[in-house]
Amino acid sequence: MxxxxxxxxxxxxxxxxxxxxxxxxxxxxxxxxxAFANSTVAEQAQLREMQQELEQYSQNR
Incomplete structure (x- = not known):
């Protein structure tokens, strides 16, 4: 799931x-x-990437 x-x-x-x-x-x-607190190590790495994407997006708009 x-x-x-x-x-x-x-x-x-x-x-x-x-x-x-x-x-x-x-x-x-x-x-x-x-999501971070309830995620596996692999999911946490992906969440960090998403966070970086979001921060870059926020800075560029």
Whole structure:
């Protein structure tokens, strides 16, 4: 089935990257934070990558 929080974090990061809204970016950051504590080491590495993508997106808009 997979980690639901991880899946939600991935979804919100993708939505934030396709949106100009600050609220959407904030939601994605919260989802990443929530997912991190409940993830495997491999998922945590992917979450870090998503967080970096989100930060780059936020800085470039």
């Amino acid at each position: 997979g980690n639901r929080l991880f899946q939600e974090a991935r979804k919100y990061v993708e939505i934030a990257k396709n949106s100009a809204g600050e609220e959407t970016v904030s939601r994605a950051k919260n989802a990443l934070s929530s």
